[in-house]
Amino acid sequence: MLKLELDPEMQHRARKAATSIVDSLKWLFEEYSSVTIERTVLRLLGINGATEEGTPYPNVVCDHLQQRNALLRGAAIPLANAIIYTGMTAQQIAEEVAIGNLDLTKTPVSSPNEIYQVLDKLSDKMLIHITKQRETREQLLQTYGPRRIPAIYVIVATGNIYEDVVQAKAAAYEGADIIAVIRSTAQSLLDYVPYGATTEGFGGTYATQENFRIMRAALDEVAASEKRYIGLTNYSSGLCMPEIAAMGAMERLDYMLNDAMYGILFRDINPKRTLLDQYYSRMINAYAGIEIQTGEDNYLTTSDAIEKAYTVTASQLLNEQFALLSGVKPEKMGLGHAFEIDPDLEDSFTYELAHALLTRELFPGYPVKYMPPTKFASGNIFKTYLMDAMFNFAGKLTHQGVQLLGMLTEAIHTPHLSDRSLAIENALYVFNAIKSLDENIALVPDSFINKRANQVLKEATDFLERVEKEGLFRALEKGEFADIKRPENGGKGLNGVFHKDYEYFNPFLEKMKKELGL
Amino acid sequence: MKHNIILPYGDKSGDGKVQLSFTLPVPPDDWGKEAAKQLLKQMGFEGIIICGVRDLHEGFTHFIAYAVTHCSIDASKIKVKKVETPIMEMEEVDEFIRENIGRKITVVGACIESDAHTVGIDAIMNMKGYNHRYGLERYKWFNAINLGAQVPCEELLHRAREENADAVLVSQVVTQNNIHIHNLTRLIELAETEKLRDKMLFICGGPKISHELAIELGYDAGFGSGTYANEVASYIVVTLAKKLAQKS
Numbered sequence: 016m017l018k019l020e021l022d023p024e025m026q027h028r029a030r031k032a033a034t035s036i037v038d039s040l041k042w043l044f045e046e047y048s049s050v051t052i053e054r055t056v057l058r059l060l061g062i063n064g065a066t067e068e069g070t071p072y073p074n075v076v077c078d079h080l081q082q083r084n085a086l087l088r089g090a091a092i093p094l095a096n097a098i099i100y101t102g103m104t105a106q107q108i109a110e111e112v113a114i115g116n117l118d119l120t121k122t123p124v125s126s127p128n129e130i131y132q133v134l135d136k137l138s139d140k141m142l143i144h145i146t147k148q149r150e151t152r153e154q155l156l157q158t159y160g161p162r163r164i165p166a167i168y169v170i171v172a173t174g175n176i177y178e179d180v181v182q183a184k185a186a187a188y189e190g191a192d193i194i195a196v197i198r199s200t201a202q203s204l205l206d207y208v209p210y211g212a213t214t215e216g217f218g219g220t221y222a223t224q225e226n227f228r229i230m231r232a233a234l235d236e237v238a239a240s241e242k243r244y245i246g247l248t249n250y251s252s253g254l255c256m257p258e259i260a261a262m263g264a265m266e267r268l269d270y271m272l273n274d275a276m277y278g279i280l281f282r283d284i285n286p287k288r289t290l291l292d293q294y295y296s297r298m299i300n301a302y303a304g305i306e307i308q309t310g311e312d313n314y315l316t317t318s319d320a321i322e323k324a325y326t327v328t329a330s331q332l333l334n335e336q337f338a339l340l341s342g343v344k345p346e347k348m349g350l351g352h353a354f355e356i357d358p359d360l361e362d363s364f365t366y367e368l369a370h371a372l373l374t375r376e377l378f379p380g381y382p383v384k385y386m387p388p389t390k391f392a393s394g395n396i397f398k399t400y401l402m403d404a405m406f407n408f409a410g411k412l413t414h415q416g417v418q419l420l421g422m423l424t425e426a427i428h429t430p431h432l433s434d435r436s437l438a439i440e441n442a443l444y445v446f447n448a449i450k451s452l453d454e455n456i457a458l459v460p461d462s463f464i465n466k467r468a469n470q471v472l473k474e475a476t477d478f479l480e481r482v483e484k485e486g487l488f489r490a491l492e493k494g495e496f497a498d499i500k501r502p503e504n505g506g507k508g509l510n511g512v513f514h515k516d517y518e519y520f521n522p523f524l525e526k527m528k529k530e531l532g533l
Numbered sequence: 534m535k536h537n538i539i540l541p542y543g544d545k546s547g548d549g550k551v552q553l554s555f556t557l558p559v560p561p562d563d564w565g566k567e568a569a570k571q572l573l574k575q576m577g578f579e580g581i582i583i584c585g586v587r588d589l590h591e592g593f594t595h596f597i598a599y600a601v602t603h604c605s606i607d608a609s610k611i612k613v614k615k616v617e618t619p620i621m622e623m624e625e626v627d628e629f630i631r632e633n634i635g636r637k638i639t640v641v642g643a644c645i646e647s648d649a650h651t652v653g654i655d656a657i658m659n660m661k662g663y664n665h666r667y668g669l670e671r672y673k674w675f676n677a678i679n680l681g682a683q684v685p686c687e688e689l690l691h692r693a694r695e696e697n698a699d700a701v702l703v704s705q706v707v708t709q710n711n712i713h714i715h716n717l718t719r720l721i722e723l724a725e726t727e728k729l730r731d732k733m734l735f736i737c738g739g740p741k742i743s744h745e746l747a748i749e750l751g752y753d754a755g756f757g758s759g760t761y762a763n764e765v766a767s768y769i770v771v772t773l774a775k776k777l778a779q780k781s
Binding site: 282 | 650
C-alpha cells in the first residue's frame, strides 16, 4: 500500500497554527450578523416566493427592516412580533410588507415571552423537517449501501433545469454517483436567491429552491431503479451562502461547495462578509448532514501547481478548522485539491501522486475531493481524455473520497451528453482495472514521493505560522493567499454586515449550536 | 493531385477520410444506426462506417463514424484576417516602447459583465503570465491594470477614461447562448456613446474569439486561446507607434 511517513511534529505545528488563525476570528462570529444570515432566518421561519418584479420576499422583509434601522436585533423578533399582532402567517406578513400594508417597526410590541414562544414553535417545525430529510438520506444510504470510493462526480450545466434533468438522469444511469448542477455565471454576486424553476442561464443553471426540488425528485427516481443513492450538489458560496445552505437542507441536497475563503479571493467578496456567512452556512450544512466541499483547486488554476502546492494544504487546514468551529464533522469535510501540474513536466504524475497522498493522509477518513486537469486541457480532446485517465488512475490508487471527472472537451464548451458519458466510461474502466493494485505495491524507502509530500507540508506549515503571526486579515491584505490582495474593508457585500444588538436573537443559531454540541 | 486543391487526409493523399462523433435522440439499435447513416449521407458523405455505437440512456445514442467527403478547398482562395504586426519578446517590447513612444503604456483589462472566468485576462495581464511567458504587469514600460471578473462595461470604461488608457483589454470565456457577442457589443456601443472608442485601442480575447470576429464587432484586434502576453503587447505598441507617427 502506498503510505507516506508524514512528520507528526510538522502536522501538529500546522494544525496548531490553523487553529489559532481561526480562533482569532471568534469575535466576528459572536458579535456580527449579515443580511443573508437574516434572510436565511426568514426563509427557515417560512417565508418563500418573490414579488411580481422578482424580488424574493425574504429580501423584501430584510430590506424593510434594514432601511428602518430595525435589523440589529435580527429579523426573527420583529417578524414574530408581527405574527402575534396580526395573527397572520410569516408568508402573509411578507406579502403585506411588500405591498406597503404593514410596517414591522410600527406594530405594538409583545412580551419577550410571547415572542420566544412563537419563534420556538416555528423553528422547531422547520428543524424537524430538516432532521427528517437527513434521516431519509441516511435510511436510503443504508438501504442502497455505501457510496463508491472514489465517488463519481459529474456536472450538468445547460442553463435549463428540465434539460439538466435529462442529462443528470442519463449520467446517473451510466454510473455517476453525484450530480452537481453548476450555477449560472455571476449568481455568486447576486445578493438574493432567484425564485422558481428556471430555464435560462449562462454557463449553468440558477440555484433556486424549486430547481433543487425538481432535480432531487429526478435523482431519487434513478436511485430507486438503480438501487444506488445519487447525491446532489450545489453551491453554498457567494453572497448568499447560508440561504443556499438552508434551501439545500430543506430539499435534501447532499453536498454543498462551501469554502471558507473562496468568495474573498476569487469573487472579491468582502472578507468579513464571507467569513461570517461561511460560519453560519456551515452550521446549517452540519445540522442537515450535508457534506461540504472546498475549492482549493482554484489556487492551482491561478498559480503554478508545484510552486504553490503548499497553498492547497494551508487552505485545507484552514477550511478544516473553520468547519470544526461550525460543527461539521471530519467525515463530512470534502476538502479539495486538484491534478493541475503541467503535463510537459518530467515526472508530473509522480508529483501528482505525492500531492494526492498528502491530502489523503493528512485528512484520514475525510471524503476529500479531487479535481481534474483544467488548466492544461486544450482543444486537443484526445490529449485531455488521456490526462483525465491519468487523473482517474491517481484518484483510485490513492483512494480519494470524491473524483470530479474531467471532461475531454474542457476549455471548449459545457459538457455535451456524450462528453460526460465518455468521462464516466473512462473512470469506470480505470477504477475497475486497478481495483486492488494499491494492496500490491509500496513506496521504496526514502522515496521522492515521501520527500515531496513532507516538503509541501513544511511549506504549508511555515506559511500558516507566518499568517498566524500577522493575522488573517493582514495576510489577505498583503496578497499572501493566491497572490490576490483583499483589504479587510474592500470587496462586495460589506454594507450587509452589522454588529448585533445585545437583544439579538436567532432561534436557529441557538438550537443548532446546542444540537451540534457547540 | 494538384497541390492547390485540399482534401482531408486519412492514409492516402486525397482520400477525403474524416472522423465524426455525434449524438442522436435515437435508440442504440439497427434502426438508430440507420438514422445516423442517413444523416451523414444527407451531409454529403460517402463510404460511411459507423464504428462506435454507445448507449447514452434517456433515449440518446452516441455514434462514432468514419466517412469520405468529396468536398475540397482551393488553397489560393483562402483568406484569413489576422493580426499582422510582428511579434516581439518582452524585453524587445520594452525596448520598442522606450525608443518609439518614450512613455509608459497604460492598459486596463477586465472580464466584463456576467463573465466570472479570469483565466484569460490573468494569463495576459498578471505578473506571472502563462506557460512561462510573463504577463503585462511584468513589463517595465507597461502600466497594467487588471480589474478582474464581472466588471460592468460602465466601470471598465470609467476606469479607462480615468487612467487615460492607451488600450482596453476585454476577456470573454463563457460563450453559452452567444453571451460573449452580446457583452462585447454592449461595451463597444457604450464606448462610442461616451466618445472613447477612438481614443484608445479596444482589444478582445477568449477561446471563441478570432481577429475576424473582433473586427466585425468593431474592435481593433482579437486574440484566441493560446495567445501569450507578448503577442498582445507587440500588437499594442506597434499599432500605437504607427498612430503616433501618423500624427506627427
